[in-house]
Amino acid sequence: MEIKIYEGYDLEDIIQKAKKELGDDIKILHYEVNKERKWFFFGSKKKYKLFVELPEIEEPVVQFDDILDKIEDIIDKKIQQSIPSVQTPKTPDHIKRSELVESESFSEFTGEALDLINRLLDLDVLPEVAKKIVKEGCGLDIDTNKWDLNTLTSKDALKKGVEKYIKFTGPFDEGKEGLKIITFIGPTGVGKTTNLFKIASHFVINKKMKVAVISTDTFKVGATQQARIYANILNIPFYSASESKKLKSTVSELEGYDFILIDTVGRSHYDYWRIGEIKEILGELTDSMEIVLTISCNFKNEDSFEVVNRYSTFFNIDSILFTKIDETSKPGLLLNLPVETKIPVSYISTGQRVPEDIKVLKPQSIVTYLIGD
Structure with missing residues (x-):
């Protein structure tokens, strides 16, 4: 408990001063009255000493969980900004797959190549991936000046694209040395x-x-x-x-x-x-x-x-x-x-x-x- 002392010759003035500084709900512990003697005249004057308890200052309770949550949010945002994102090409929602194949996106393909692209799209292969893979098994059709399969089967064409664009590790024990x-x-x-x-x-x-x-x-x-x-x-x-x-x-x-x-x-x-x-x-x-x-x-x-x-x-x-x-x-x-x-x-x-x-x-x-x- 901390105490502050106020002094003066008018008790009411002292109390008002304390309230002004500490608020109306001050807690007065007690007061003392002392008489001051005058030097040149007989008699004395009352001087008051007021003892007031200082209000306790409530220290904010540190909620460590809240602090950690805020720190995690900050770090998450920083990590999100630094992620080397691989964007997923998206098919426009308003275009059906059949319409997509016939759209300008695939206007460079014809015949069996277009059919194979259509099959891949139905399997949720992304449009740009389908184009890239199928084109590896294509040659330029002279009549249409568009890409068409130049392999015996669509499987052969697809395999050529897979071999071109996908890497395979083989079995984990292949070429293994030591542990x-x-x-x-x-x-x-x-x-x-x-x-x-x-x-x-x-x-x-x-x-x-x-x-x-x-x-x-x-x-x-x-x-x-x-x-x-x-x-x-x-x-x-x-x-x-x-x-x-x-x-x-x-x-x-x-x-x-x-x-x-x-x-x-x-x-x-x-x-x-x-x-x-x-x-x-x-x-x-x-x-x-x-x-x-x-x-x-x-x-x-x-x-x-x-x-x-x-x-x-x-x-x-x-x-x-x-x-x-x-x-x-x-x-x-x-x-x-x-x-x-x-x-x-x-x-x-x-x-x-x-x-x-x-x-x-x-x-x-x-x-x-x-x-x-």
Whole structure:
């Protein structure tokens, strides 16, 4: 408690002065009356001393959660501005696909080339991607002075375009020397864990390789248990590491292995902080590992490009692994994403069975998924 003292010869004046300075609700503790003697005359004068309690100043309560939220918003905006965005070409909403094929956008094509473009558009292949891919299998028709297929079949034409514009990694063990670390990242629900163990099963059962699995997913209920069951079936070591130091020490103990496959927690591509946590756990090992982005074929084009944009902010993506091809009737994403982002493709998941339902992606397999055998 702090006290302020007022002095004067009129008590009421002193009280009014205190109220003026401290407000009307002042708390008077007490007052004293002293008599001052006069030097040249007999008698004395009353002098008052007023003791007033100073009001307590309420310090603002610091809400740390609110402060953190504001900081996160600021950082999110900064990150958003720095994302190297891959824009998704869009088809105008008011133009139907059949009208689009006949529009000026495709006026340079004719005959079977135009038919193939139409088929690709129906599979949600982006217009600019369809034009680019099909044109590789075309020659100039003398009669119409337009592009038409110069291959025996539309599949051959499509394959030429795929080989031209899409890069393929081949199997992960191709050309491997020494220990290879592969980390699987991607949004929730795309099947990272299941497909990681499909690949692990292939290496263990068919290639007789030494494989270890490390999971950094300590958030999802049952995730570690599911992975441990898979590992027990394959009789391979399984570890859990939720921070960088633990992950680094675990990897150092596995130097004699052929492969270390790292499973990460699924995070929304809009959640920068959580994706950043994955990067932090991987730590300095990030530079010595191969990063595989797992994306579901049933994603919309806009969503898939956004996933690449967001994850690319934190990781150098080495390849894309497509999942759930069996759950979509319009797999245009198989062309759109690798053509526009120029990121190589590696594997494709064709179902739920472990280890059967996964294949190495090749030009011919993309053609087959798009327009059949």
